[in-house]
Amino acid sequence: MIRAQRITSWLFVACAVVLVAVTSVVGSLPGSAWRVGVAVAAVVALVFAGRVNRMPILFLVAGTVGAARVITFPTGPIDDPVGALGMTETAANSLTGLALVTVLTLALRRRRGPLDQRDLIDALSVTISASLVSWILLASRLIAVHDVDPVVAISASVYLPIAIFLFTFIIDLLMAGLRSNRTMQIVTAAAGLNLVATVVADLGVVGLWSARADLSTAMFAATFLLFAASITHPDAPEIVRRASGRSPSDAYTPLRLSVTGACLMFPGVLLAAVDPVDGVDVAVRVVALIALVSTVLVRLLVAVHGQQETHDRMIERYQTDELTQLPTRRRFLDIVAEHLERTWRSEFQPTVIQMNLDRFKNINDSLGHDEANRVLQICGERLQAVAERFGSEIARLGGDDFALIDGNTTSLDESMERAEA
Template sequence: MQRRFGRDPMNVVYDSLIIGLGSWFLIWVVFLNPAREISQDLVSITAIRGATLASSAIVIFLLATLLFADTERTSAVWFAASAIACSLIGDFLYATNQSGRYEISDQFANAPYIASLFLVSATVLHPSVATMTSHSARRLKQPLLGRLVLTTTSLVLPVVVLALTNPTTDVDRTVRAISIFVLATAVTLRVVLAVRANAVLQAKLIDSAQTDSLTSLPNRGLMIEHVSAALEGARFSGLSPTVLFIDVDRFKNINDSLGHSAGDDVLVSVAQRLRVALPDRCIVGRISGDEFVVLDAKSKNQSDAVLLADLVLESFHEPLALRQGDVFVSASIGVAVFDREISTSADDLLRNADTAMYRAKDAGRNCVAIFDKSMLERVNQRLAVETALYRALERRELRLVHQPIIDIDLGDVIGFEALMRWDMEDGTSVSPAEFIPIAEETGIIVPIGAWALLEALTHLRSWINQGICRRDATM
């Protein structure tokens, strides 16, 4: 039975205990006490009969644990539960006869016992009986409402009976008092357990919401909180908190060649290496993919930041030991030091470090770049060009100029080279060396290329028709 409790054993036990204790109280008041008062049998015989009926409370407890377990209820479980329920009904019918309240014929009193025997046979013969003692598949939907109703009923009914009926003897009063005390103790322990479980669950939810599941490092949200706290403290301490934005170079190649499991191993190894290489005052976080952030709230100037970045670079000199073998990786690092004139928030400082990291990638990777104001200006300019490029086609701002290709021996124009130019609405001319790479990175090059191809061939056909060039001229 214990194997079937699953991940929530104590809650199952306490809920079943409350149901068992509530059942015991009702059994005592309704059956045992009246039968004890009117019985003419010997004290030992009466005690044996009472103990037999009292054991029904234990059976009810076991039945509740069987049904409240978080594993799937197989056919054998239902047969066993039904057999226990029929046996209990038979006990209660027998106890009703003994209490003198009603007279029930033997054929009706014995029918539940006969049904119980058939159900026990069905339980033993059914193939799923082998899984009753094992922790089988967990139910996706737990019967929380039914469990709550049964537990609450087992608590409320004894209280109602206690309030509406008076003890008949001192023994009855004593049994009632002890039973209610034990029931109240079980309910109190259950409430304490529920409160503790809720607190643990809440702590786990907060932890999972603020940490990365793969590396157990703080995620972006928690890192922003740490950076914000560091900036708040810097206003009074005069320190200059530093943020390092670290990107693992060519991480996609590792995923593509060795698989995503190897990529996960690389990220875990990088996280461990950063923890070991950096001082204890630094906070390491993973904010997305292969991007890590390091916060040093105690740095005083840019020199401290550069030394910290050098420690990170040195930590990648040794290979990472993976299950697939040793792998060498490098990192591009962007450094941003808190400057009240540039950075006003944690988001600004992280953005500046990210900008510097991309500058390090452009510089050839495996190096460090320190943020300055000019980087932000270039980023803003690039963003403006990218945004305007999306509308350049529909605004007819793009045009083609053609450079003729001449056969020197013949002196004939044998083809043309089409060159794209972009003149914005405000009269600004953007160099192809600037907007073509942006178009390729963003995918806008596809519609632009289709337009350029159609435009160039249209011009070529027009010139051929006008006799300006030969019919076999190329574009």
């Protein structure tokens, strides 16, 4: 069965490549045969995903919605792209995108746990950035140049930010330990192709791309075929399997920061390159830019705060023994240096006492590591109590070795008395 899944998955990938290649060369889709092919691929993929891979129901819903949307995509020349816009078609685009976002959100949460503050701020930044790009390239031109109703124009431009958002979700999943997962590799290709298809379709709508609808439709169909290939592949269940011991910060890598940075810089390039079409366009750009800059500043503050927290945790780990909560060897050396510096020109002569537990290895071998650790904890607590009584400081050097420094002694005899006490 696994072999059949792999063969079917890569067959879908091959069909996607051939479909886009043929459409690019010939200039048109092969009649209605591609619609039948997408429908068949949807049925096969949903059977594999539901019955074999046991994927969550949301994946099956997303596949069904995506197939239904792709099959109804238009073909032929783009003679009247603005007139072809309608609430039904744009709502279908948005519904498809939202279904995929929901699916990927589920997968991301299961892989990385609940989204943290940085995730939410990054998501907001990308949303504002993508919406600004969509406004500049599509919505503003539809309203000002083609006199399209603002509600319809904004609805038509919703899918572009969704496509960008999908791509950032894919990066998050790749960083959550899925780089070698074939399903995620195919999904990444699908997300990239979906973004390109969205841009091509939008450029055709505003008249900046003189082409037939067949090319963008072929890309969307190929995107769905890649999605079908991903949920058919035997690696698919891994993307929704909860990863043990992984926190959201573990997957936060420089690559994700680079992708987020690129999403934030691209609107700046468009703002500089594309002139506003009217006063409303200027106002929208200013408001969006202020919101984007504010979000970036908040993100920087959160990053600085997170960096400080990480630094504090590292310092605490460096200075405190995890088992006994006593100072570590390195911290003890710092304590000794502090005592020596403080008593350098005084009558006090700091005393350092090193000790270990007799026959501790026998305890470890006979009772096990857990009981041995418990013995170390009890010894640490008792030594800490003794040290506090004399105003001394105790540390665990490692294993069953402990050390104590008393900075209040003034002679060797007093040091011996303290040690025997």
